[in-house]
Structures are given as C-alpha cells and as structure tokens.
Amino acid sequence: MMNTEKSASVSGTDIAALEIQGISLAFRKRRQQLPVLNDISLTVPAGKFVSIIGPSGCGKSTLFHVIGGLLEPDQGVVRMGGREVTGQRGLISYVPQKPALFPWRNTLDNVLLAREISGDANEAARAEAREWLVRAGLGGFEKSYPHMLSGGMQQRASFLRGLLAPQEVICLDEPFSSLDELTRSDMQRWLLDLWETSRRSVLLITHSVEEALLLSDTIYLFSGRPASVLHRADVPFARPRRESVIEEPGFLELKREISARMKEEQSKKPI
Numbered sequence: 001m002m003n004t005e006k007s008a009s010v011s012g013t014d015i016a017a018l019e020i021q022g023i024s025l026a027f028r029k030r031r032q033q034l035p036v037l038n039d040i041s042l043t044v045p046a047g048k049f050v051s052i053i054g055p056s057g058c059g060k061s062t063l064f065h066v067i068g069g070l071l072e073p074d075q076g077v078v079r080m081g082g083r084e085v086t087g088q089r090g091l092i093s094y095v096p097q098k099p100a101l102f103p104w105r106n107t108l109d110n111v112l113l114a115r116e117i118s119g120d121a122n123e124a125a126r127a128e129a130r131e132w133l134v135r136a137g138l139g140g141f142e143k144s145y146p147h148m149l150s151g152g153m154q155q156r157a158s159f160l161r162g163l164l165a166p167q168e169v170i171c172l173d174e175p176f177s178s179l180d181e182l183t184r185s186d187m188q189r190w191l192l193d194l195w196e197t198s199r200r201s202v203l204l205i206t207h208s209v210e211e212a213l214l215l216s217d218t219i220y221l222f223s224g225r226p227a228s229v230l231h232r233a234d235v236p237f238a239r240p241r242r243e244s245v246i247e248e249p250g251f252l253e254l255k256r257e258i259s260a261r262m263k264e265e266q267s268k269k270p271i
Contacts (some may be wrong), residue, residue: 013090015082017201018044018092018169020246026226035226036062037073042220042229044169044203049195051204052214053258054222055266060205063227064171067203068092069181080169093165095172096239099158101146107157108142110267114165125164132160152183156190163198170238172204176211188214189243209258213237214246221261224268233258 001181023040026033036059044050065071065074067078069089078086085091091213093114111129115121133139133264136156146154155175162170176184189209195202195215212219219233238246245251 009258014045016043017046017048017064017080018067018203019079019082020063020067021077021079023063023073023078024060024069025066026224029213032183037066038226038228040076040222040229041081042225042232044175045217046168047199047218049202049204049215050218050220051205051206051216052220052222052226053209053212053262055224055262056207058222058225059227060222061173064094064173064203064205067169067171068094091167091169093162093170094168095159095162095170095175097174097177099146099151099154101154101157101161103146106143106145107138107149110146110152110157111160111164113161117211118166120166129164132164133157134255135197136160136190150183151179152187155179155187155223159191159194168201170202172202174205174207177207191215192241192243209255209262210246213255213258214241214243219258221258221265230265231261 019047020043020248021041023037025037026035028034040063040236042050042052049092052063054060060069069087069091072087076086077084080091089173099137102113108126108129111133112121112125115125115129130142133142138156141149141153149157159172159175162172179187192215204212204215213235216235219235220229221231221233222228223230237248237251
C-alpha cells in the first residue's frame with residue numbers, strides 16, 4: 001500500500017548509498033522566481049532500486065542535476081554513504097534518456113569511458129567489460145560503432161557504461177523513453193535480470209507506473225511543479241522478480257492505485 005510519509009530515513013545503523021534531505025530550489029529570471037523543487041527528501045539504500053514518477057516538467061531531472069552537483073540547491077543537503085556531498089560533481093554514474101555514445105569510439109571503448117576517466121581502464125577492466133557485453137547480448141559487437149547498433153543495443157551499451165563506472169549510485173533518467181514499446185519491454189526485462197546480478201544502487205526517473213513497479217523496491221510519487229514528495233510506495237513483490245509479476249492481482253491493484261494518484265496530480269494546473 002502507499003505510504004504517505006514525505007521523507008525516508010535511514011533505518012538502524014545502515015548507511016544509505018544516497019540520501020536527499022529537504023532539497024528546495026527555485027530558478028531566477030530577472031526579478032521573478034520559479035519554484036522547482038520543494039522540500040524533497042528521499043533515500044536510496046545501498047543495493048536497492050528506487051524510482052521517481054511524477055507529471056512531466058515537475059522537476060525530476062532538475063533533482064538529478066542537484067544530485068550530480070550541476071546545480072546548487074537553495075536549501076537542503078545531499079549525502080552519499082553518510083557523507084555530505086552537496087554541490088560536488090563526479091560522484092554519480094548517469095545514464096541519460098538517449099544513449100549519447102561517442103560515434104568515433106567502438107562499443108567496448110564507449111563502455112569503458114568512465115573507467116578511462118577514473119584512470120582504471122586496464123586490461124582487467126577491459127576483460128570485465130567484455131564479459132558484461134556478452135551478458136548484455138552484445139558479444140561480438142565489441143568493435144562495432146554506434147551507427148551499426150540498433151536503438152536497444154545502443155541503450156544497453158549506455159547502461160553498461162554506467163554500470164561499470166566506479167561510482168556507487170547510478171541515476172537513470174528515463175533511459176527507455178525513446179524506444180518503441182516492444183524494445184522498451186525487452187529492455188525492462190534485460191535491466192531487471194542484469195540488476196539482479198549486479199545489485200547496484202539505482203535511482204530511476206520514469207513516467208511508467210508498470211516499469212517502476214516491475215523494477216523497483218521503492219517508488220516516490222512527485223507532485224506537479226514545484227515538485228514535492230506526495231507519497232512513497234514500498235513495492236512488496238519478492239526478488240528475484242520476473243516479468244510475470246505484472247499479471248498478479250496485487251501488482252495490478254497497486255498499479256491502479258498509483259496510476260489514479262498520477263492522473264489526479266496531472267490534472268492539476270502547473271504553477
């Protein structure tokens with residue numbers, strides 16, 4: 001069932017991979033202010049998959065910019081591993097909506113980019129990347145360039161680049177939104193299986209309630225702009241999770257409940 005608490009705290013002695021506490025931000029244009037984020041608090045426990053859903057334009061991607069240190073909040077703090085990192089860059093692995101692979105680099109070199117930047121693209125790292133490419137269904141495409149890959153294959157390479165980066169937290173900004181429905185479904189199944197193997201700490205932005213329920217341990221529902229946390233849903237389905245869960249009555253009930261809240265929020269006129 002939905003949890004109406006507007007924040008999540010780290011329980012016991014566990015240290016969260018990512019903790020956002022009381023983040024507020026307004027954009028300034030001339031003498032006017034446009035509130036974008038309003039007292040956002042959420043937690044990504046280590047090794048968990050957390051999703052954010054909410055109306056278009058509410059500020060979800062802006063929150064990622066705050067987490068990544070590209071924007072300074074007016075109020076609030078960002079912590080990783082219990083340490084305050086507000087405004088610091090280079091501490092998250094980011095996977096954007098579109099693959100953003102470098103066209104002059106082959107698949108293997110694109111996947112290893114983050115390791116190169118961190119000075120860790122040695123032969124052991126290259127061997128590990130080759131193993132993950134095989135797991136991702138990209139075996140044999142190590143030397144292929146982005147224009148030689150399908151959209152789904154490019155997105156797999158993009159995600160592997162994030163997965164193999166040294167940062168603990170991976171932020172996924174609607175990574176499947178540009179894919180057709182069939183490819184998106186395939187990518188969801190692939191990501192689910194891959195995450196079950198790696199168990200990295202993930203924060204996902206998505207507009208799909210079904211996608212969030214299928215992949216996540218926890219879902220945060222954001223309001224319209226300025227975004228605030230309206231509700232939190234703890235996803236009760238056991239792991240390892242299989243795609244067949246989407247047909248179970250409990251899944252369908254929770255999907256209807258969250259979707260109804262989404263529609264109610266989307267019907268409100270934004271500020």
